[in-house]
Amino acid sequence: MVWLAIVKLVCYDVFFLAILLGLVYLLASTRRAGYAVLKRNFLGYFANPTGYVFLCLFVLLTSMAAFWPHAFFSDNLGSLAQLNKWFVYIMLFFIPAITMSIWAEERRQGTDELLLTLPADDFDIVIGKYSAAVFIFTSSLLFSQISTFIVLLSLTMGEVDVGLFFVNYLGYWFIGLAMIAVGMVASFLTNNLTVGFILGALFNAPLAFAQQSDVIAPSNFVARRLKNFSLLEQFDNFGRGVLSSASTIFFVLIAIFGLYLCMVLVGRRHWSGGKGGQLMFLHFLGRALLIAVMVVAGSEFLQNFDLFRFDATEGQVSSLSPTTRKMIKELKPERPIVVDAFLSADMPEQYAKVKYEIVSLLKEFESTASLSGIPIEVRINGDIERRSEAEDMAKQQFGIEPRTVQVRERGVLADRPILLGAAFRSGLEKVVVPFFEPGVPVEYELVQALNTVSRPSRKKLGVLKTDAQVSGGISMQQMRQVPRQQILGDLEKQYEIVDVDASSPIDVNLYDCLLAVQPSSLTPEQMINFVAAVQAGLPTAIFEDPMPVAIDMPGTGEPKQAGNPMFGGGQQTPKGDIRELWKSLQIDVPGKPNFSGGINPDIVWQRYNPYPMLTQLRQATDQWIFIGDDKSNDADYLSEQSEITAGLEEIMFLYAGAVRPLDNATLDILPLATTGPQSGLIAFDDVNMQNADYEQVRMSQGPAIGNQNIAVLIRGEENKTAGNIPNDEQASSDPPTAKPIHAVYVADADCMSDVFVNIRNQPDAYGEINFRMQNVSFVLNVVDVLTGELDYPKVRRHVPGYTTLRLVERRADDARTAAAAQRREFSDKYTEETQNAEAEATKAEEEFNKKLTALQERGVADVGQQKELMAAMQQLQATAGVLQRSLEVKKQRFQRERDEKIAEVESQADRQIREIQNYYKMLAVFIPPIPPLLVGVIVFVSRRLREREGISKSRLK
Numbered sequence: 012m013v014w015l016a017i018v019k020l021v022c023y024d025v026f027f028l029a030i031l032l033g034l035v036y037l038l039a040s041t042r043r044a045g046y047a048v049l050k051r052n053f054l055g056y057f058a059n060p061t062g063y064v065f066l067c068l069f070v071l072l073t074s075m076a077a078f079w080p081h082a083f084f085s086d087n088l089g090s091l092a093q094l095n096k097w098f099v100y101i102m103l104f105f106i107p108a109i110t111m112s113i114w115a116e117e118r119r120q121g122t123d124e125l126l127l128t129l130p131a132d133d134f135d136i137v138i139g140k141y142s143a144a145v146f147i148f149t150s151s152l153l154f155s156q157i158s159t160f161i162v163l164l165s166l167t168m169g170e171v172d173v174g175l176f177f178v179n180y181l182g183y184w185f186i187g188l189a190m191i192a193v194g195m196v197a198s199f200l201t202n203n204l205t206v207g208f209i210l211g212a213l214f215n216a217p218l219a220f221a222q223q224s225d226v227i228a229p230s231n232f233v234a235r236r237l238k239n240f241s242l243l244e245q246f247d248n249f250g251r252g253v254l255s256s257a258s259t260i261f262f263v264l265i266a267i268f269g270l271y272l273c274m275v276l277v278g279r280r281h282w283s284g285g286k287g288g289q290l291m292f293l294h295f296l297g298r299a300l301l302i303a304v305m306v307v308a309g310s311e312f313l314q315n316f317d318l319f320r321f322d323a324t325e326g327q328v329s330s331l332s333p334t335t336r337k338m339i340k341e342l343k344p345e346r347p348i349v350v351d352a353f354l355s356a357d358m359p360e361q362y363a364k365v366k367y368e369i370v371s372l373l374k375e376f377e378s379t380a381s382l383s384g385i386p387i388e389v390r391i392n393g394d395i396e397r398r399s400e401a402e403d404m405a406k407q408q409f410g411i412e413p414r415t416v417q418v419r420e421r422g423v424l425a426d427r428p429i430l431l432g433a434a435f436r437s438g439l440e441k442v443v444v445p446f447f448e449p450g451v452p453v454e455y456e457l458v459q460a461l462n463t464v465s466r467p468s469r470k471k472l473g474v475l476k477t478d479a480q481v482s483g484g485i486s487m488q489q490m491r492q493v494p495r496q497q498i499l500g501d502l503e504k505q506y507e508i509v510d511v512d513a514s515s516p517i518d519v520n521l522y523d524c525l526l527a528v529q530p531s532s533l534t535p536e537q538m539i540n541f542v543a544a545v546q547a548g549l550p551t552a553i554f555e556d557p558m559p560v561a562i563d564m565p566g567t568g569e570p571k572q573a574g575n576p577m578f579g580g581g582q583q584t585p586k587g588d589i590r591e592l593w594k595s596l597q598i599d600v601p602g603k604p605n606f607s608g609g610i611n612p613d614i615v616w617q618r619y620n621p622y623p624m625l626t627q628l629r630q631a632t633d634q635w636i637f638i639g640d641d642k643s644n645d646a647d648y649l650s651e652q653s654e655i656t657a658g659l660e661e662i663m664f665l666y667a668g669a670v671r672p673l674d675n676a677t678l679d680i681l682p683l684a685t686t687g688p689q690s691g692l693i694a695f696d697d698v699n700m701q702n703a704d705y706e707q708v709r710m711s712q713g714p715a716i717g718n719q720n721i722a723v724l725i726r727g728e729e730n731k732t733a734g735n736i737p738n739d740e741q742a743s744s745d746p747p748t749a750k751p752i753h754a755v756y757v758a759d760a761d762c763m764s765d766v767f768v769n770i771r772n773q774p775d776a777y778g779e780i781n782f783r784m785q786n787v788s789f790v791l792n793v794v795d796v797l798t799g800e801l802d803y804p805k806v807r808r809h810v811p812g813y814t815t816l817r818l819v820e821r822r823a824d825d826a827r828t829a830a831a832a833q834r835r836e837f838s839d840k841y842t843e844e845t846q847n848a849e850a851e852a853t854k855a856e857e858e859f860n861k862k863l864t865a866l867q868e869r870g871v872a873d874v875g876q877q878k879e880l881m882a883a884m885q886q887l888q889a890t891a892g893v894l895q896r897s898l899e900v901k902k903q904r905f906q907r908e909r910d911e912k913i914a915e916v917e918s919q920a921d922r923q924i925r926e927i928q929n930y931y932k933m934l935a936v937f938i939p940p941i942p943p944l945l946v947g948v949i950v951f952v953s954r955r956l957r958e959r960e961g962i963s964k965s966r967l968k
Contacts (some may be wrong), residue, residue: 472507
């Protein structure tokens with residue numbers, strides 16, 4: 012991997028240098044005088060010790076900018092993102108150091124007249140000096156590139172994104188092209204090196220600081236226009252690894268403008284002292300202004316019509332998926348779309364990638380839309396500070412407020428409020444994403460919001476009312492509020508969600524899809540209407556759970572929840588027969604009849620757990636089903652034949668049932684999620700959730716019987732009837748159009764519970780266990796496919812790959828693993844000491860009870876003896892109270908010692924991680940300047956030795 016990255020970079024560099032040498036050869040063959048000037052200035056710069064001093068300083072500054080900021084390690088990205096922020100400001104120092112002597116030194120030494128009398132025109136002199144400065148800068152960049160690449164190569168353990176890295180440096184080179192041309196203008200105006208340096212910095216400053224135009228601009232519109240002409244803004248595409256024609260031409264136009272001004276300054280000797288000098292001055296001033304207007308107009312035009320864009324990153328982190336580009340081109344908004352993104356300046360590590368994706372993808376969205384003629388304006392507020400004006404605007408206009416997240420800083424868990432939201436507007440339509448969760452694909456969130464806000468209406472998703480109470484409600488049995496399932500929050504970003512009551516026939520033409528969670532809890536009448544709707548071809552997502560553990564509802568074979576007896580609802584309501592639904596779908600759910608005449612489906616088990624930590628904690632059982640995309644063989648456990656599961660890596664089911672097609676099934680039944688061969692079935696009654704004994708349940712499982720289907724996609728042919736809708740209903744209203752059955756049956760409902768939404772939203776919240784479940788994507792894919800929205804599953808699959816600091820991660824993981832082991836050790840010791848203390852207290856209590864019983868059995872009639880007995884009983888009770896208080900004190904002391912030791916261990920682990928980061932930070936900063944320093948020493952030693960050749964020893968003394 013390391014050698015492959017090195018070979019890639021060498022190939023890129025060789026190709027780039029070959030182009031430059033080709034241009035030099037062209038210059039040497041057509042403009043010999045210009046080539047002579049190039050050679051003289053280039054060699055003269057590196058013949059001077061000052062050149063190597065500036066070179067070492069340049070490499071040192073670029074290394075410090077790239078690796079010294081704390082954000083480099085907190086972002087955990089193997090990129091030059093920090094150097095990208097500071098490079099232009101470094102160039103304000105370095106470029107004038109190159110250009111200050113280009114012409115000022117010639118004037119100071121009096122060699123300018125010699126140059127002007129050469130058999131060459133002004134263009135030869137200007138292009139020769141410019142080419143020399145460009146090659147000096149290119150040589151400096153090569154030293155910097157080699158140094159930073161070696162550092163990144165070691166920190167990422169050979170997984171550098173070479174494409175991104177090379178394009179970053181190509182962007183630096185184009186920045187240099189523009190700034191050198193501007194700096195040369197300053198050198199042609201003076202014969203003083205210091206003044207040339209200052210003027211070179213001043214002339215380039217507006218291009219560098221235009222990024223901060225909002226500080227001085229009178230309005231946001233003017234600020235955005237000025238910002239577009241800043242070097243940093245134009246470099247942004249290169250910084251994200253995108254080769255852009257607009258950005259490239261911008262830098263080239265700036266360079267051409269600067270070179271033209273140099274040509275005017277060199278050539279003014281021909282007309283400045285003549286009779287028409289003033290007119291010629293106005294003539295050339297008009298030319299310069301016209302070229303400036305052409306530069307501005309050309310840049311503005313290309314900003315809106317960037318004809319060529321290529322994502323050179325290896326992980327395609329700065330480009331949209333083909334599906335997303337297609338969806339953007341198909342947008343038909345009635346009014347222009349405005350996107351306002353609000354992002355905090357300082358982001359914790361787990362949110363840094365999300366912020367990077369939001370900024371990068373929004374710019375790609377805007378570029379793609381502009382080429383397609385779709386009016387999209389993107390406003391990115393990417394450096395919002397706490398309690399700033401931008402934060403107030405986000406809250407007041409769009410309801411986007413900072414969310415408090417928990418981060419570990421300096422060994423202490425701290426709460427930090429961050430902004431990470433966006434608002435999408437088109438006319439009166441508005442879609443707000445208040446917070447981009449780390450586990451949600453950013454590209455999917457953005458394209459979904461754009462697509463939704465541009466549509467005049469949304470598709471309608473009906474949610475069937477069942478005892479699952481997916482939409483929330485009140486549990487009459489327990490008299491408590493049932494919260495709304497979070498999965499509906501994801502669905503309502505795209506669909507209009509409507510509750511559906513099956514007490515009356517369901518109009519299948521009214522809904523685009525029906526979500527039915529635990530339809531077995533329907534009453535007999537409701538079941539008839541629901542089955543009729545499914546038979547009539549209403550696309551239906553069915554989640555039927557034989558043993559719910561994460562959602563409060565009765566299982567398939569369990570009785571319906573009774574109402575509260577206080578309100579007269581204590582009688583049991585009958586349930587419909589779920590087997591009528593299975594019969595209509597032509598599927599079989601294996602199980603055993605129960606006492607109420609229904610059926611308890613068998614529970615699927617599988618001996619596979621990709622998270623050993625769960626087994627160590629004794630939390631996972633064989634009924635925790637993990638189904639993954641096994642690429643080691645041809646098994647299609649998550650079917651690649653359907654957009655629902657294609658590309659998914661892992662889905663988890665809890666105490667799920669099995670689904671099998673009937674032998675005589677005529678419907679097309681496609682398994683979506685299938686267990687591995689080491690799985691089987693266990694009877695519902697053998698899995699006692701109240702007093703589950705892991706080993707006893709495992710013994711009841713029996714031998715493995717092979718793969719079990721947990722989710723299937725069911726399609727049918729055209730129906731001739733609309734289903735089992737009563738004749739009187741059909742006569743009183745228009746019958747629904749007959750459609751083929753289109754349904755997804757999942758023998759588990761826990762897979763869509765809030766547990767998995769939280770895992771998706773906060774993947775780092777579960778400590779050392781890095782869950783990879785994609786349950787939420789699975790559920791969303793089910794609804795999208797049933798409603799015909801086949802593009803969204805493809806967008807969710809497009810996950811960019813980032814290069815991270817693997818070496819630092821590994822060292823940090825080692826420190827965290829050691830800390831976790833010590834935490835477990837302290838926790839186990841606390842448990843042991845607490846149990847010992849409780850055992851001693853229990854023993855003392857038993858002795859107390861024995862003595863008390865003995866005293867009570869003595870039973871005396873004498874008053875004196877009764878007083879003695881009462882005093883003894885009081886003394887024993889006081890002793891018991893002391894023992895109990897002593898036990899509580901011991902527990903508190905053990906707990907305090909445990910917490911203090913755990914806190915110390917965590918603090919020590921954080922210190923070790925900081926020490927690791929500081930160690931690599933020091934190496935990354937101070938090692939890079941060594942190679943150019945060695946080159947300088949070698950050059951000067953060899954030069955000194957050549958100067959001493961042929962000189963007698965007596966003269967050397």
